[in-house]
Amino acid sequence: MSKFVIILFAFFTAQTSIAAGMKTIIVASESSGATREAAINSAIVEAISQVNGATFASSIATSISESSSESSSGTEYSMQESMQQNIATVTKGTVQYWRIVSIGQNDKLSGLWEASLEVGVSKYEQSKQLKRLRMAVSNFQIDSKGNPHDLDIFRKAFVRELENYLTQTRKFAMLDRSFLSEQDSELNLLASGKSPTEDLARLGQRVGMDYLIVGEVVNAGKSSTKRTMKSTGQSMTINKSTGRTNYRIIDVATSQIKFAASASGEVNSLSIGDAAREAAEQAGKKILNSIFPIRVIDFQGSVLILGQGGDTLRKGEQYKLIKLGKKIIDPYTKESLGRSESVVGIIKIKDVQAKQASASVIQINIKIPVDGPMPLMIARPFKKDNTEAKAAVQVKKISQKGKKKVDSLLESSKDDW
Numbered sequence: 001m002s003k004f005v006i007i008l009f010a011f012f013t014a015q016t017s018i019a020a021g022m023k024t025i026i027v028a029s030e031s032s033g034a035t036r037e038a039a040i041n042s043a044i045v046e047a048i049s050q051v052n053g054a055t056f057a058s059s060i061a062t063s064i065s066e067s068s069s070e071s072s073s074g075t076e077y078s079m080q081e082s083m084q085q086n087i088a089t090v091t092k093g094t095v096q097y098w099r100i101v102s103i104g105q106n107d108k109l110s111g112l113w114e115a116s117l118e119v120g121v122s123k124y125e126q127s128k129q130l131k132r133l134r135m136a137v138s139n140f141q142i143d144s145k146g147n148p149h150d151l152d153i154f155r156k157a158f159v160r161e162l163e164n165y166l167t168q169t170r171k172f173a174m175l176d177r178s179f180l181s182e183q184d185s186e187l188n189l190l191a192s193g194k195s196p197t198e199d200l201a202r203l204g205q206r207v208g209m210d211y212l213i214v215g216e217v218v219n220a221g222k223s224s225t226k227r228t229m230k231s232t233g234q235s236m237t238i239n240k241s242t243g244r245t246n247y248r249i250i251d252v253a254t255s256q257i258k259f260a261a262s263a264s265g266e267v268n269s270l271s272i273g274d275a276a277r278e279a280a281e282q283a284g285k286k287i288l289n290s291i292f293p294i295r296v297i298d299f300q301g302s303v304l305i306l307g308q309g310g311d312t313l314r315k316g317e318q319y320k321l322i323k324l325g326k327k328i329i330d331p332y333t334k335e336s337l338g339r340s341e342s343v344v345g346i347i348k349i350k351d352v353q354a355k356q357a358s359a360s361v362i363q364i365n366i367k368i369p370v371d372g373p374m375p376l377m378i379a380r381p382f383k384k385d386n387t388e389a390k391a392a393v394q395v396k397k398i399s400q401k402g403k404k405k406v407d408s409l410l411e412s413s414k415d416d417w
Helices: 002-019 036-052 054-067 081-090 148-168 180-191 197-202 272-291 387-412
Strands: 022-033 071-073 076-078 095-106 112-124 133-137 172-174 211-228 235-251 257-267 294-300 303-306 318-329 336-352 357-364 377-381
Touching: 022 036, 022 095, 036 054, 036 095, 036 112, 133 148, 148 172, 148 211, 148 235, 148 272, 211 272, 235 272, 257 272, 272 377, 303 377, 318 357, 336 377
Parallel strands: 133 172, 133 211
Antiparallel strands: 022 112, 071 076, 095 112, 211 235, 235 257, 294 303, 294 377, 303 357, 318 336, 318 377, 336 357
């Protein structure tokens, strides 16, 4: 009956743990010791070593030895519920349960006790995303004498939007560094003993980052300008919000600067947040395309399938289609400079999904084989300079309004002549 209860306990523990990112692994473990207690403790440590490694097992071996207790009746070892709880606590929830399969003294080994146990060991299964390049965005500094309120709004919005953008790319494991105090409070709650014992295995699982994005806000502000046309007397108010930041990507282990650039945003409104969002998108695209340019992963008729999606791409955007050539080596440093690139066409985003997107070909000067290996191709941002076109449209609208006003004046005053 007790065996059934233990197995049932292990089953439900495993089911609960899987849903929470935990997994209980049942292992058979054997070890020996000078006393019965020492043999049991050694077998438990051996089980932990099998699942979580020798380094972790050795770090809690002393705690296991100090916390364990036994009550014996003849040759029968009776496990106390308190002992199970003590072992689970000192191992930070790593040992879910354990039971003795066999135990006894071996006269051939100078009377050493030999213990064979069945042990349920918790293993925290980290997200597969953590195998990606781990990156975090720091809280940017402010290097400006402008309006403190506007600068702070731009700084906070830029950091948040850049985190969102890089997360959406699904190319990085983005780590949060903005709410560490809230995370620490939750971990302290786990350590306080007010949470289920199995949750203790979550402690010590915080991972470090590979790259850290740091920077400073150079300027940010908003303005309103009122202009009056001399020809018509028409007045209009032009609102504008701008902001600019310098940023760099640092290798945390070596402090080496891996990438550095600047980003700016400008919108025709009084929203500093919108200007920050535009700057963050600009920075995100630069970072992404310098590390993971958008790859063309498939060709279906006249439609290309891109290996990127989410909010980082928008329907209707145009990109340069680039064919990758041979690898290029720096003659001085002997380091790889990537591959040669040649623009072979222009594509337009047709549809965007969570992890991929499709694009139609607007212009192309190479033939992509339907069957057989595809050439290595990537897509880089392509944006036409339409400043003059926008200005022409604006002038045309103003001229039309002015002409209508003049016509109206002529019509109303024709009887005066």
